[in-house]
Amino acid sequence: MLKQMTILGPGLLGASLALAMKERGLCRRVHTWSRRQETRKRAAQMNWCDAVFDEAPQACLGSDLVVICTPVETISPLLAKIAPHLPSDALVTDVGSTKSRICHEARAIDVPFIGSHPMAGSERTGMEHARADLFEAAACILTPLENADKAQIKRLRSLWESVGMRVVTCTPEGHDEIVAHISHLPHLIASILCSYLTTRDDAWKQLAGGGLRDTTRVAAGDPTLWQQILESNQDEVLHAIEGFEKELNSFKRALQNKDTPALTAQLTKGKQFRDSL
């Protein structure tokens, strides 16, 4: 059981983690901080929250574990700010969607940091949508650098496993390549499909079935959060887009040439992948 945990930036993920830990009796006290006063006020009314602070460093005093749940661009600046105020045995992690930049910046700061990426979430952001079961059965990728403390990695693994996650370990670079393909590419494709459809007849959407709705669900995500995620993973995302474009191009050629076997083969490959998910 943790004595005290700090959640910096209590949105869907941070609040769900606090809730899951409290409900399971895995953490005695939860401290939190948010940049915005309005969020601090709302957090103060939540069951999972024991204390809210106006400044991030104060929220970290005496905590065994600090989890940074703010947008990716703000993680390193926050790390630098809290570093001098952390207990000597504290562990800091985050829930950011990209890892290379953050992990290398953390090493420069010399803070006991190991990156986490719980592959859970929703296009419904905010602590109001927090659920104690958000992490159950989902994957969590840890991205320790080569010099990371084995005992700290073990602690972090236990944390995410204790709320039901399947934990895997990977380099920050490996992580960013993977998520560019299985998370960022699907997201941007859904967004682009939607932004393209805004250029066509507005009445068409009245006719849409469940297919369009499912395919584009993630496009309802916060544009600023996603702009930051995609920019912070620029190289890998561009690489994934190029791979997708090639595949789209060979499909288009098959359709132009009425190459039925090629079309069917590509649709069959797609079905096999989807069936295996």
Added chain:
Amino acid sequence: MLKQMTILGPGLLGASLALAMKERGLCRRVHTWSRRQETRKRAAQMNWCDAVFDEAPQACLGSDLVVICTPVETISPLLAKIAPHLPSDALVTDVGSTKSRICHEARAIDVPFIGSHPMAGSERTGMEHARADLFEAAACILTPLENADKAQIKRLRSLWESVGMRVVTCTPEGHDEIVAHISHLPHLIASILCSYLTTRDDAWKQLAGGGLRDTTRVAAGDPTLWQQILESNQDEVLHAIEGFEKELNSFKRALQNKDTPALTAQLTKGKQFRDSL
């Protein structure tokens, strides 16, 4: 109330329609035919089915309404086959996903045909997944040609409205342009995303979250059915792909150039469209 309805090709849509009509007391008898003996055997055991026939024309004898629910490529040949055997006041429709080719071929055959496209369905095909509420609140597009009988259009509209659909009317060409964008494009994008991911590390998919699963759900659809749909709507689908490619390209340029305002604007347009669905 219909005296007798014939479902040719009882899959998810045909069986759901028969079920919905029977449950609402809107049809006395349902006749059916399938090309495959195995399907005929299974149909014979279904509650909604009163008689199964080995030949399509026999299944249509004495029916007020014939609904062709077979794959798009087989609709016109079937129409030609049943035409001489239809009662003089019968109405024939279909549930095919493309309409131009079918409607113009039907006119050449001189059969009392008006095309329908109920925008309902699932990647789970087959009469086993039939549901009486499949059509509720979904859109149905009717595609009468200019010379269509007003009373027959009204009959067809009532049919789909009676099972809960919102009915709109449109030219076959207009229909094909619309569905190329709101149905075929989302489908092929999901398929291509999946087929692309088969070229990458197979272990990655263990890490996928709900985003990838939702975005690609439709890719589990039947590859042969979809190859026929996409080929029968070749021109409009290619046009939709080109529009999507342009949009993807401007997104890629913004990401390459770190043009944050452009990226955010495109993601915001996408979110607004999705939120309005």
